[in-house]
Amino acid sequence: TTTLDAVDRDGNTALHYACRGARHETIAMLLEKYDAVSVSKRNAQKKLPIDLLWESNEVEDRESVEYTESVFRLLTAHPEMMMNCM
Secondary structure: HHHHHHOOOOOOOOOHHHHHHOOHHHHHHHHHHHOHHHHHOOOOOOOOOHHHHHOOOOOOOOOOHHHHHHHHHHHHHHHHHHHHHH
């Protein structure tokens, strides 16, 4: 297990934190450079990273390019899992 795969006591990974904080550059880096497999991992509250991005109060503009790209990256990182969630 690498640091990027580590989970806290609530089951959150680095990707969960990046999504909760609407850190679009970090989301992109985790998915593109580190192949963050935690995209399909639910935390203790049964939330996927994308759920935390959708619910985040840190998102300033839900119509921004950065937000749209983050959602797109998360959805396409593991499309089979996402289809089962919808």
